[in-house]
Amino acid sequence: MKLRKKILVTAAATLAVTAPTLAVVNTVAPAATADAAGIPTSGLPVLKQGATGNAVKAIQAAVGTGVDGSYGPKTVAAVKAFQKSKGLSADGVTGPKTWDKALGVVRYGSKGTAVKALQGRLGLQVDGNFGPKTKASVINFQRTNGLSADGVVGPATWSKLLRGSSGGSGGSGGSGGGSGSCPNPRNFANGKLPSSALVAVPGNSKEQMSCTLLKDYTAMNNAFKAAHGGRDITVNDGYRSLARQQYFWDCYKTKKCNSGNLAARPGTSNHGWGRAFDVGRDGRDWLHRNAGKYGFVFDVSSESWHMTYKR
Numbered sequence: 001m002k003l004r005k006k007i008l009v010t011a012a013a014t015l016a017v018t019a020p021t022l023a024v025v026n027t028v029a030p031a032a033t034a035d036a037a038g039i040p041t042s043g044l045p046v047l048k049q050g051a052t053g054n055a056v057k058a059i060q061a062a063v064g065t066g067v068d069g070s071y072g073p074k075t076v077a078a079v080k081a082f083q084k085s086k087g088l089s090a091d092g093v094t095g096p097k098t099w100d101k102a103l104g105v106v107r108y109g110s111k112g113t114a115v116k117a118l119q120g121r122l123g124l125q126v127d128g129n130f131g132p133k134t135k136a137s138v139i140n141f142q143r144t145n146g147l148s149a150d151g152v153v154g155p156a157t158w159s160k161l162l163r164g165s166s167g168g169s170g171g172s173g174g175s176g177g178g179s180g181s182c183p184n185p186r187n188f189a190n191g192k193l194p195s196s197a198l199v200a201v202p203g204n205s206k207e208q209m210s211c212t213l214l215k216d217y218t219a220m221n222n223a224f225k226a227a228h229g230g231r232d233i234t235v236n237d238g239y240r241s242l243a244r245q246q247y248f249w250d251c252y253k254t255k256k257c258n259s260g261n262l263a264a265r266p267g268t269s270n271h272g273w274g275r276a277f278d279v280g281r282d283g284r285d286w287l288h289r290n291a292g293k294y295g296f297v298f299d300v301s302s303e304s305w306h307m308t309y310k311r
């Protein structure tokens with residue numbers, strides 16, 4: 001039985017590289033308890049200091065440093081330590097060899113580094129155990145990204161999970177891994193996003209948001225409509241230019257306009273990244289209960305209307 005099991009695992013690892021659908025793997029392989037190889041890493045972004053985005057979150061979680069999506073000195077140091085522990089040359093740059101040690105095919109029951117990378121990328125608690133919450137989040141991600149929603153994270157799902165990053169500056173080989181015509185808002189200054197980085201908020205003719213949110217926001221709005229007789233989410237304020245944020249900041253300071261509501265210092269607001277929304281009263285309770293499934297959270301306790309995208 002021991003030998004038989006070993007053969008099955010080997011067969012599964014081979015399948016993971018070549019099989020177009022990973023459902024096959026799911027039926028023959030026992031739940032992986034360690035990191036499995038089998039993710040082609042040549043197409044993944046090369047990350048170095050200054051890089052930002054989804055792939056950065058994944059490597060940060062994998063190497064056990066704080067997950068903020070920004071590849072700074074602490075991330076470089078943590079990647080170096082990780083590389084050393086895996087017998088790689090410790091240059092602090094996340095390239096194919098480092099990805100190979102950090103990623104793997106994972107599914108319900110899996111444990112280890114690749115699960116941590118997955119959880120960091122999905123904005124979940126990073127504990128390295130692929131449990132029900134991780135599975136639900138993976139299936140939701142697969143659904144909203146046109147993938148087969150089987151809850152198994154193989155090459156196709158990893159590829160989509162790690163899009164939407166900029167590779168960082170300096171050196172060669174930083175192949176970026178940007179997501180086509182939709183740039184990461186962090187490539188620009190807060191409140192200074194070009195029109196190429198913005199899209200209209202679905203169901204709203206006046207407000208804009210970062211194009212990177214489109215899939216998750218659309219999925220959320222569709223679910224909202226289904227629960228509210230076809231009405232869209234009401235958004236009173238989405239993306240804010242720097243000048244508009246200055247207006248709100250002045251109101252907050254003087255208490256003479258906008259009800260003196262709390263406002264972030266100009267240049268720091270999530271509205272300036274196109275990632276925050278002030279929603280209307282219609283269906284707000286529904287959003288408080290359900291927005292988290294799509295990556296949106298109500299993160300200012302004194303402002304029940306302020307919703308931020310956190311993926």
Ligand SMILES: [Zn+2]
Binds near residue numbers: 271276306307
């Ligand atoms: Zn707000």
